[in-house]
Amino acid sequence: MSFRVSVIPGDGVGPEVFFASKKILSKLVESYGLKIEFIEVEAGDAALAKYGEALPKQTLKIIDSSDMILKGPVGESAMDVVVRLRQMYDMYANIRPAKSLPGVQNKFGNVDVLIVRENTEDLYKGYEHELGEDVAVALKVISAKASMRIANVALEYAKRRRGKVTCVHKANVMRVTDGLFAKSCRSVLKGKVEYNEMYVDAAAANLVRDPNMFDVIVTTNMYGDILSDEASQIAGSLGLAPSSNIGDRKSLFEPVHGAAFDIAGKGVVNPTAFLLSIGMMLERMYELSKEPKYLEASQSLNKSIYQVYSEGKKITADVGGSAKLSEMIDEIYYKLT
Amino acid sequence: MSFRVSVIPGDGVGPEVFFASKKILSKLVESYGLKIEFIEVEAGDAALAKYGEALPKQTLKIIDSSDMILKGPVGESAMDVVVRLRQMYDMYANIRPAKSLPGVQNKFGNVDVLIVRENTEDLYKGYEHELGEDVAVALKVISAKASMRIANVALEYAKRRRGKVTCVHKANVMRVTDGLFAKSCRSVLKGKVEYNEMYVDAAAANLVRDPNMFDVIVTTNMYGDILSDEASQIAGSLGLAPSSNIGDRKSLFEPVHGAAFDIAGKGVVNPTAFLLSIGMMLERMYELSKEPKYLEASQSLNKSIYQVYSEGKKITADVGGSAKLSEMIDEIYYKLT
Ligand SMILES: CC(C)[C@H](C(=O)O)[C@@H](O)C(=O)O
Ligand SMILES: CC(C)[C@H](C(=O)O)[C@@H](O)C(=O)O
Numbered sequence: 011m012s013f014r015v016s017v018i019p020g021d022g023v024g025p026e027v028f029f030a031s032k033k034i035l036s037k038l039v040e041s042y043g044l045k046i047e048f049i050e051v052e053a054g055d056a057a058l059a060k061y062g063e064a065l066p067k068q069t070l071k072i073i074d075s076s077d078m079i080l081k082g083p084v085g086e087s088a089m090d091v092v093v094r095l096r097q098m099y100d101m102y103a104n105i106r107p108a109k110s111l112p113g114v115q116n117k118f119g120n121v122d123v124l125i126v127r128e129n130t131e132d133l134y135k136g137y138e139h140e141l142g143e144d145v146a147v148a149l150k151v152i153s154a155k156a157s158m159r160i161a162n163v164a165l166e167y168a169k170r171r172r173g174k175v176t177c178v179h180k181a182n183v184m185r186v187t188d189g190l191f192a193k194s195c196r197s198v199l200k201g202k203v204e205y206n207e208m209y210v211d212a213a214a215a216n217l218v219r220d221p222n223m224f225d226v227i228v229t230t231n232m233y234g235d236i237l238s239d240e241a242s243q244i245a246g247s248l249g250l251a252p253s254s255n256i257g258d259r260k261s262l263f264e265p266v267h268g269a270a271f272d273i274a275g276k277g278v279v280n281p282t283a284f285l286l287s288i289g290m291m292l293e294r295m296y297e298l299s300k301e302p303k304y305l306e307a308s309q310s311l312n313k314s315i316y317q318v319y320s321e322g323k324k325i326t327a328d329v330g331g332s333a334k335l336s337e338m339i340d341e342i343y344y345k346l347t
Numbered sequence: 348m349s350f351r352v353s354v355i356p357g358d359g360v361g362p363e364v365f366f367a368s369k370k371i372l373s374k375l376v377e378s379y380g381l382k383i384e385f386i387e388v389e390a391g392d393a394a395l396a397k398y399g400e401a402l403p404k405q406t407l408k409i410i411d412s413s414d415m416i417l418k419g420p421v422g423e424s425a426m427d428v429v430v431r432l433r434q435m436y437d438m439y440a441n442i443r444p445a446k447s448l449p450g451v452q453n454k455f456g457n458v459d460v461l462i463v464r465e466n467t468e469d470l471y472k473g474y475e476h477e478l479g480e481d482v483a484v485a486l487k488v489i490s491a492k493a494s495m496r497i498a499n500v501a502l503e504y505a506k507r508r509r510g511k512v513t514c515v516h517k518a519n520v521m522r523v524t525d526g527l528f529a530k531s532c533r534s535v536l537k538g539k540v541e542y543n544e545m546y547v548d549a550a551a552a553n554l555v556r557d558p559n560m561f562d563v564i565v566t567t568n569m570y571g572d573i574l575s576d577e578a579s580q581i582a583g584s585l586g587l588a589p590s591s592n593i594g595d596r597k598s599l600f601e602p603v604h605g606a607a608f609d610i611a612g613k614g615v616v617n618p619t620a621f622l623l624s625i626g627m628m629l630e631r632m633y634e635l636s637k638e639p640k641y642l643e644a645s646q647s648l649n650k651s652i653y654q655v656y657s658e659g660k661k662i663t664a665d666v667g668g669s670a671k672l673s674e675m676i677d678e679i680y681y682k683l684t
Contacts, residue, residue: 089519117454133487138523148487148524150470155481180572182426186475187485212605214551214573215580235517236551236573243552268549 011299012045015291016069016076018091021054022269023279024082030339031281034311035288037346042307046295049076055085055269064090073260078291081264082284085271092255092264093136096129101257102156103163104129104234105290106266108221108241111250111282112320114329121245123217123224124167127234128160128191129255134231152187152230157194163256164228165199174204174225178213178233191230199228210237217241242266249328252286254294261294263287277335280326285315285342314345348636349382352628353406353413355428358391359606360616361419367676368618371648372625374683379644383632386413390428391421392606401427415628416599419621420606429592429601430473433466438594439493440500441466441571442627443603445558445578448587448619449657451666458582460554460561461504464571465497465528466592471568489524489567494531500593501565502536511541511562515550515570528567536565547574554578579603586665589623591631598631600624614672617663622652622679651682 019025039046051069058064064087073079073095084091095101104127110120137149161177168175177195179188192207199205204225208216210233216223217237221244229237242251251266265283273279292308295301318324324341325331333341356362376383388406395401401424410416410432421428432438441464447457474486498514505512514532516525529544536542541562545553547570553560554574558581566574579588588603602620610616629645632638655661661678662668670678 086519089522093520133521136520138521140523140527144491146489146524146527148489148521150485150487151482152484153482180569182423183430183473184470184475184485185426186477187483190477190483211572211576212585214577215585218555218577218580219585232517233573235548236570239548240551240555240577243555248549248552248556 011295011301012047013078013295014047014049014076015078015080016073017048017050018053018069018079018081018084019050020082020269021056021085022083022271022274024054024084024269026275026277026335027279027281027284028082030335031284031288034285034339034343034346037343038292038307038311041310041346042303044303044307048080053084053091055087058087065094077260078294079260079262080288080291081262083265083267083269085269088268092262093134095262096255097134099257099260100130101255101260101262102128102130102159103256105163105167105254105256106234106238106242106251108238108245108251110245112316113322113325114246114250114319116244116246118221118244121221123221123241123245124171124226125234125238125241126160126164126167126226126228127238128156128229128231130231131156132231150184150187152190154190154194157191158198161195161198161228164195164226165202168203168226172225175199176213176224176227177205177207178210178227178229178237179207180210180233182209188230195228213237214240217244221245238266247328249280250282250286252283252290254287254290256294261291263291263294278327279335280328281335281339282315285311289315310347313347314342317345318342348632348638349384350415350632351384351386351413352415352417353410354385354387355390355406355416355418355421356387357419357606358393358422359420359608359611361391361421361606363612363614363672364616364618364621365419367672368621368625371622371676371680371683374680375629375644375648378683379640379647381640381644385417392424395424395427402431414597415631416597417625417628418599418601420602420604422606422608425605429599430471432599433592434471436594436597437467438592438597438599439465439467439496440593442500442504442591442593443571443575443579443588445575445582445588447582449653450659451583451587451656453581453583455558455581458558460558460578460582461508461563462571462575462578463497463501463504463563463565464575465493465566465568467568468493469568487521487524489528491527491531494528495535498532498535498565501532501563502539505540505563509562512536513550513561513564514542514544515547515564515566515574516544517547517570519546525567532565550574551577554581558582575603584665586617587619587623589620589627591624591627593631598628600628600631615664616672617665618672618676619652622648647684650684651679654682655679
């Protein structure tokens with residue numbers, strides 16, 4: 011099976027990370043005989059300035075004919091790029107691992123929590139209106155269909171992990187909407203895995219108290235946004251967290267962190283989140299194709315990254331090292347098998 | 348000035364904490380010549396079971412003629428008690444200090460952040476509907492009036508603290524509603540204090556990364572619910588966090604923690620959050636009356652609590668001690684000046 015991947019280098023640190031990562035991509039493609047075609051497209055703040063649209067028509071046309079999207083961070087126009095793409099292509103499952111890397115100091119030991127975030131509805135629908143000058147309203151939308159669909163994704167991940175799912179909601183206050191989400195999750199998950207429910211405020215505290223009480227967390231779009239940033243920081247650093255946005259026909263892979271304009275262009279950014287996102291992309295290619303080479307390539311990449319962290323010599327400043335972006339990339343590159 | 352206080356002992360551990368705390372209240376009233384009348388009322392799960400209403404009519408009648416409400420934790424009916432009271436009496440400012448106590452281990456050193464949570468609108472309005480069987484919607488409501496009002500509260504607190512306010516929202520996604528909240532905060536706060544804005548997901552991560560980058564956080568109801576639980580756990584424990592709900596005509600004081608049914612009736616619960624809430628109540632009485640005795644009583648109570656923690660001998664199991672509820676209460680009682 012072959013894959014067509016649209017690449018959005020993005021804004022801020024995005025382009026330099028992508029361009030530095032190219033040699034890693036090429037080596038993986040070559041060593042494992044992967045059939046991937048990469049096509050660079052423009053989207054984000056720079057595209058908005060240039061074309062008046064954060065997601066220009068010519069970009070959408072290419073994305074439309076692609077199987078996957080590999081995306082760097084985008085600046086202030088992120089909503090118009092990534093939230094739009096998620097909904098446009100019904101990429102309903104936002105998968106966010108919060109997993110510690112060897113040698114990266116954190117206060118919580120070895121953390122390994124997976125957040126499965128519903129990715130198409132909730133307040134992210136964008137149904138918002140002013141009512142006069144002084145009042146504004148937004149619609150939170152929850153459907154049984156989308157809730158059961160995301161619960162099923164959580165189920166699949168839990169089976170491959172520690173077999174536990176926590177459904178996070180706030181049905182004590184939002185009895186109808188979050189109530190529907192909870193009921194849907196319960197109907198899919200109860201009896202199939204170790205299942206419990208937790209209010210979102212309690213979950214935010216419990217992630218701090220004892221993150222590994224969680225295995226898989228399944229939650230709505232908005233809570234997932236907040237809890238996944240919190241969890242990845244607890245695992246070590248928001249700057250290291252990858253993510254995937256999975257749909258039946260298309261999927262998108264991106265670091266969770268933002269464009270980091272303050273360090274852009276200096277060649278000091280940490281490429282880990284982007285590279286781990288490539289790892290998730292290769293894994294998805296394996297799921298779809300069942301061809302082991304994609305899985306092997308993904309494992310080779312992840313292993314190299316972990317090795318570089320274990321050795322701790324060629325890592326960037328944000329994780330306590332002094333390597334530049336290019337040095338860290340080279341080190342990972344040399345370790346690829 | 349004299350005050351009439353309705354006391355809701357609440358569910359779970361609520362009643363035992365209140366009954367044990369009575370001797371402290373009596374001593375403060377006597378030593379400082381406070382003019383407070385306490386009237387016990389029923390509300391919560393037990394009231395629901397008994398009268399078919401979590402907030403029975405006779406309770407509301409007494410609350411209606413009271414100046415303040417001192418409330419223990421309530422079980423599953425919390426929404427019908429506390430959210431209803433907040434809205435009914437327009438208690439618009441939910442003040443939630445996340446402050447470390449001496450000797451209470453946490454991973455973050457000495458934390459001191461104040462969360463000022465808008466308390467009357469957002470998704471908490473309770474405007475929710477099913478649309479057919481499979482879809483449900485809830486309305487998030489944000490007004491300029493309520494947003495500016497809460498920003499002004501944050502301003503007052505910041506002036507007495509480190510002079511910094513962070514407005515937390517998600518206006519990159521909810522441009523209209525959170526946009527209105529942000530604009531309102533900006534108009535009140537910018538130029539008057541050190542002011543910045545942060546997306547709620549970034550704030551959830553930054554609380555973990557470096558909590559003391561924050562002084563006062565002002566935010567909407569829903570984000571405030573989540574971030575205040577997270578912050579209090581970061582400061583030490585959710586179980587220790589007090590809060591006040593301030594309105595122009597009435598206010599309510601309550602621990603942030605829940606009913607903790609699992610340890611109820613065992614006499615081992617930690618009374619700190621309830622006692623610190625009493626401290627906040629006495630402070631509010633001072634603000635309203637300008638009579639120093641209320642402030643002195645509040646300071647005496649807080650000082651006693653801090654002393655008991657500093658000594659670390661008579662503290663409950665949840666904070667690493669072995670004292671029973673009654674022993675910890677007695678120790679605080681003896682230290683009162
Ligand atoms: C940039 C923003 C629109 C986005 C979101 O809120 O989903 C981001 O925070 C994320 O989590 O991917
Ligand atoms: C019990 C619940 C309704 C309440 C809330 O969500 O406001 C609680 O979590 C709180 O923070 O006081």
